[in-house]
Amino acid sequence: MRLRAEEISFKYNNNDKYILEDIDFSIESGEVVGLLAPSGYGKTTLAKILAGYEKPTSGQVVLEGCESRNNGYAPVQLIFQHPEKAVNPKWKMRKILSEAGMPPQELIDAMGIKESWMDRWPTELSGGELQRFCCIRVLSEQTKFIIADEMTTMLDAITQAQIWNVVLTYAKKHNIGVVVISHDACLINKVCDRVVSLTGDKRDVISPHIETNQISASC
Amino acid sequence: MMEQVERIQVPQGPLFKFGVREKAIIAIGLFATVFIVILIAGSLIPEDSLDVDLYNIFASPSLAHPFGTDWVGTDMLLRTITGLYLSMKIGIFCAVTSAIIAVLLGIAGPIFGGKIDYVISWLVDLVLSVPHTLVIILVSIACGGGLTGIVIGVTVTHWTSLTRVIRAEVMQVKEMEYTKISRKFGKSKLFIAREHVFPHVIPQLVVGTVLIFPHAILHEASITFLGFGLPPHEPAIGVILSESMKYLTSGKWWLAFFPGASLVLVSMMVENIGRNIEKIINQKTAYM
Ligand SMILES: Nc1ncnc2c1ncn2[C@@H]1O[C@H](COP(=O)(O)OP(=O)(O)OP(=O)(O)O)[C@@H](O)[C@H]1O
Ligand SMILES: [Mg+2]
Secondary structure (H helix, E strand, C coil): CEEEEEEEEECCCCCCCCCEEEEEEEEECCCEEEEECCCCCCHHHHHHHHCCCCCCCEEEEEEECCCCCCCCECCEEEECCCHHHCCCCCCCHHHHHCCCCCCCHHHHHHCCCCHHHCCCCHHHCCHHHHHHHHHHHCCCCCCCEEEEECCCCCCCHHHHHHHHHHHHHHHHHCCCEEEEEECCHHHHHHHCCEEEECCCCCCCCCEEEECHHHHCCCC | CHHHHHHCCCCCCCCCCCCHHHHHHHHHHHHHHHHHHHHHHHHHCCHHHCCCCHHHCCCCCCCCCCCCECCCCCEHHHHHHHHHHHHHHHHHHHHHHHHHHHHHHHHHHHHHCHHHHHHHHHHHHHHHHCCHHHHHHHHHHHCCCHHHHHHHHHHHHHCHHHHHHHHHHHHHHHCCHHHHHHHHECCCHHHHHHHHHHHHHHHHHHHHHHHHHHHHHHHHHHHHHHCCCCCCCCCCHHHHHHHHHHHHCCCCCHHHHHHHHHHHHHHHHHHHHHHHHHHHHCHHHHCC
16 A cells, blocks of 8 residues: 655645645555755645645645545554644543553553543643544554654653653554654654655755765764 | 852642632622522522502512512512523523524534635524514514523524634644544544534634623513514513613512512623633633
């Protein structure tokens, strides 16, 4: 199975400047691809387009090898940058966790989610604790691709490692493709098979085959 | 360095701050109690206590009859409470039916979008552009007068502004990431409306419902006063008022004054409850 973006251009309708121009991108099942760009380059925008939250102004996103379904569980799931916006503040954590079905207990334990968090409101958890919930929600048999938009940017190294460990192990086991969006080259170097950069000679254009080891030797 | 460190202090406020929030809670408690007392008193007054007492007709307010007596000697205080009780029942009923319509249409519009939202917005604009009293009179006459006519009339004219408020709130919640994520989990629009959106509109719903009540009872009284509402044998405030018009010129002021003032007081009280709930919910003003 392959998730492919073909010549995607995008602008938010009210202003005339293109945020993304003629982007080509593709990822295979089971692959872990890094998407690297500094802040404000349109990473989140591209992530939303790939996951179907926004329609590209031109170009298209296709999921090859999967019959399209309009309703039901989406095969491409996005983990948002800000977990506090991705959970309903009027819901208790237990309900948030099980919205797409209760994950198995060993996954909950591996993610480090404590039973005592379950009866709290989202405002009573830290960002890192919340993000664990948001990550575990997309770890489902029906998920084919995960787009992780700065998933662990605001977390410390140990928590970051723990969460990525769980997500990548699950992805490997179920042959899920993962797009790792970050401005942190170290993280991308560690976890990705392949890296794509939104910056370059021509801004906004991804050259899909920059190899990981070229990017940063500083980590 | 040490001096600087020592000077840093956590500001110490009084342990219990008597702010807008506390005042609001006290006001709500007080007025709600009065409201409930009137309701209970009204339901306890037996029909035969509204007796004819021909030795005591047109007695002006006194200790025995604080609100005076009418043309057949019935105590006006009892008549007023019975009238308020009826008005309040109608008011509660109208407020609840209007609120149900408002919450259904206010959520359905943005959630289903497209033509449905267009039609609902159009209906709101249409109803808002027609004078209330006129519609209530027409509906009341069309329904043959009486309770049903008034309830339907008030309901069809009073669901609109709350629908607008709820619709605006739903539009915001609909754009939130968690509702969009819910769609990607394959959740239905009905699930999203019920589980994600509804909890967010409860505050507006409560305030809106309470604020419809004063409108409802004042409309009911005025329509009844004009003779298009409740029939003359009902113990309604509107009936008392129109009856008292006959005696007003001969100086029997208490016949109209006390029932009218009570009705206005009750509606102001409930308006005040609504405004205070609003203050408590709106955290920005709560501690000013
Ligand atoms: N809803 C919106 N309407 C208009 N412009 C927007 C909107 N969202 C983002 N933008 C603009 O699009 C550009 C790209 O934003 P985006 O959020 O995709 O950047 P990013 O690469 O994810 O940045 P960061 O690393 O800070 O998350 C920014 O210049 C931003 O101002
Ligand atoms: Mg971003």
